[in-house]
Amino acid sequence: MDESVRAELGRLRDSIDNIDAAVIHMLAERFKATQQVGHLKAAHKLPPADPAREARQIARLRELAENAKLDPAFAEKFLNFIVAEVIRHHETIARA
């Protein structure tokens, strides 16, 4: 591989690695907050899922994605993926 190409690929990959680390740290903080929501919901016998809240989150994230030139369908799929995991956590907490 050409040396200048190798250098540019390395620089871009360093940036990707930093972004991936930030995503992991942000997700960890999000799950810390949702774990607390899970305990609150279980203590007050509230259902794990809140479809109305999810609909508002999806509308908001789709608009943020559009403004950021990110595919809104991808943003919606990503949120749904995370929320599905959160609901599983809530259900586990409620059963405990």
Ligand SMILES: O=C(O)C(=O)C[C@]1(C(=O)O)C=C[C@@H](O)C=C1
């Ligand atoms: O806000 C809540 O009620 C949550 O339980 C958190 C959360 C989320 O991960 O954002 C997860 C499940 C709900 O269906 C809606 C939102």
